Amino acid sequence: MPERLAVIGGDAGGMAAASVARRRDPDLEVVAFERGAYTSYSACGIPYYVADYVEDSDELISRSPEEHRENGIAMHTRTEVTDIDLDRRVLTVRELNAGREREEGFDQLVYATGARETMPPVPGWEALEPALKIEPAERLKSKLRGAEGKHALVIGASYLGLEMAEAMVQRGLDVTLIDMADQVMGSLDPDMAAHMQDAAEGSGITVMLSTALEEVLLDSNGRPHAVRTSQGEIRADHVIPAAGVKPVTALAEAAGLEIGESGAVRVDDHQRCPGVDGVFAAGDCAESHHRILERPVNIQLGTHANKQGWVAGSNITGGDFAFPGVIGTAVAKICRYEAGRTGVSEREASAAGIDYVSVTIKSTTRAAYYPGAGSIWVKLVADPSSGRLLGGQIVGEEGAAKRIDVLATCVWTGMPVQEMQLLDLSYAPPFSGVYDPVLIAARQVAKKVGG
Amino acid sequence: MPERLAVIGGDAGGMAAASVARRRDPDLEVVAFERGAYTSYSACGIPYYVADYVEDSDELISRSPEEHRENGIAMHTRTEVTDIDLDRRVLTVRELNAGREREEGFDQLVYATGARETMPPVPGWEALEPALKIEPAERLKSKLRGAEGKHALVIGASYLGLEMAEAMVQRGLDVTLIDMADQVMGSLDPDMAAHMQDAAEGSGITVMLSTALEEVLLDSNGRPHAVRTSQGEIRADHVIPAAGVKPVTALAEAAGLEIGESGAVRVDDHQRCPGVDGVFAAGDCAESHHRILERPVNIQLGTHANKQGWVAGSNITGGDFAFPGVIGTAVAKICRYEAGRTGVSEREASAAGIDYVSVTIKSTTRAAYYPGAGSIWVKLVADPSSGRLLGGQIVGEEGAAKRIDVLATCVWTGMPVQEMQLLDLSYAPPFSGVYDPVLIAARQVAKKVGG
Structure with a gap:
């Protein structure tokens, strides 16, 4: 019987592993599970989709579920993995549409659940939607097309926050960007970040620093109409959370996979989860070795996810490749x-x-x-x-x-x-x-x- | 008595050496000689000046003779060095305007005479002017402003040839570019060069490859009106030579400095002329070590000239810096x-x-x-x-x-x-x-x- 590889997560890390493994070993059975309806999409492209630089969300998808299937991968979308049994080598999966659960066996496993936006821990947060997923972005764009409200508020002056703020300004909205820190783009030193703030303000974005969000104020339909901050109330018909993302690790933790000091799934340089044979992790949910800081970090970036998936998929199929680590390279265009x-x-x-x-x-x-x-x-x-x-x-x-x-x-x-x-x-x-x-x-x- | 440094050549290599030496050792007496009227200009900028992207030739000058003088360098323009006597440590210099000759002593010498365009060895060549010097470029531009003639011919599909051809097309001329080779941009492989040819032709430049120039046809005033080539006669009111440049070495050769296998002045990794104490060379007239080919080459580029001048000027003033060589990096924008x-x-x-x-x-x-x-x-x-x-x-x-x-x-x-x-x-x-x-x-x- 052929070996069976199961992949949890249908995005960059998981699908790179699945595709490379399948290409290197056509006898390998590969099955992949994705909670959402889409696979292999560019989360980094979402601000440009919201800005209407990219009209159709399909353009952000580098490979659809059908394309993966054509490549010989049994791709299950709208299917959530709810349990990993490492002893029995069995996953429990739930078909989200039908509500049915079943078991799926595996010989080797790639854990690639990605990352998720952290929601601000304030009253009203439940009305917010993550910014980096396609479905919420489609809903946001349809609201913007419908010209529902002219005031947007972005929480967090990260790269993503600034990109989303720019996207909203492009669409003609009044945009306020708030951050608790005293500078934008925390990965830059303050002197360099100041130029990026200039660029944002020069395009009409109101930047409020050292400003804490205290509450999202909802109307009687449960929709935001303003936020309360440490600097007063700000009108906001659209509230976009961009205060940071966290690796999705609950399932891994429950299965007994090791979580590293960065809060992400621990891996060795071959993307193997230490101490568990045949189990790999890759992408936003996994740690990477930082070559200068000389410690594990968790950096969410499609380019790392792809490379780590490639390393995992290659090693699963008899290769011997090391992921050499990261040095925190990043780039963005803001105004x-x-x-x-x-x-x-x-x-x-x-x-x-x-x-x-x-x-x-x-x-x-x-x-x-x-x-x-x-x-x-x-x-x-x-x-x-x-x-x-x-x-x-x-x-x-x-x-x-x-x-x-x-x-x-x-x-x-x-x-x-x-x-x-x-x-x-x-x-x-x-x-x-x-x-x-x-x-x-x-x-x-x-x-x-x-x- | 302070040491005296003499520099032959008022462009990148020479003036970088002069400036660095003077900055590092304010007691050093520094004298520099330049045949032309300008110093420290960007030859690479000339096509953009001809194209009118840059209106005034002054903009191409990074430091004028006056600015060099303000920095404590005795800068003599329109002054040609006609002889180097290494034994007596004396230069013979001629003031070109006054026609006077005099002698100038030196303790240390930087030879930085640069390079000169090679003229095609065909009848009529004497009517052509070099493309990479400011004065001829000024004359060309003034003719173009006067709308004298609508047909331009560029000899040589080098980077420079293509840049000049683009400049003329920008000004609305009919432009033909000829080259004896069967591709443009010989430093690229043919497959890559083909795209650059597409770009040039897409902008309206007529590219004729495998075409040899046979004669520049002059009218009764001695001005070009056409060229004869191996592919027939081509109308040409303006003929721009861009078939290559050669290091200017005659003076060095006459003085007994060693000329290397590349045809340029030989230097060691400290920019010293071997076997002659206190004599340095830098810039387009000098050799560089190619780190991959592992042999000396002569590559004319302002960035090398500046670095070599910096190395020479630093070593003249007690430094110990090696020029690490080149790897032939180059870049150009063509259409x-x-x-x-x-x-x-x-x-x-x-x-x-x-x-x-x-x-x-x-x-x-x-x-x-x-x-x-x-x-x-x-x-x-x-x-x-x-x-x-x-x-x-x-x-x-x-x-x-x-x-x-x-x-x-x-x-x-x-x-x-x-x-x-x-x-x-x-x-x-x-x-x-x-x-x-x-x-x-x-x-x-x-x-x-x-x-």
């Missing part, structure tokens, strides 16, 4: 600015007790004389004794943020800034001045470490 | 496409007897559903046994080419493609699909080398 970050920020270095020097430079995205040259700020964080690059942040106009990948590659390889400053990076006036901003910043830090 | 390249191309690998595997993938510059997502092709060349990345080429729409810097950093560090495919590069829909095109390409090559 007229782009932001990228990688490695550790100044604040993260401080918090982790890592010695560092840092420098921030301002330059232009193109040669100063070339049309469309815009501002770009590059911040580097380096080890003061070796000069090794520990992290970088880039903020600026079009063409700025993707440069973060050069910094990511340097952080990844542990390149010293003394070497970086003489790297053979590309130059032509439509793309940079004769010294790329990245090199200018490297030179400034190199001076500080004596290079 | 609707951008192109980048780094390391060795497939053809270069073949010619150098380097074993390789390669792969080309097509993807999108943004998530496929995000507005403005355009085509991008990524080609990687890797070592078949170790998987080490040897080179890369990227062609595509806006946002494509600067990704070459990630490949450059990987080539620089010798990263294997098996490692590259799992690099933590940034992801968000405005910038890429969930797998960056660079990672997709890395995965495809990794498969070929068994990763």
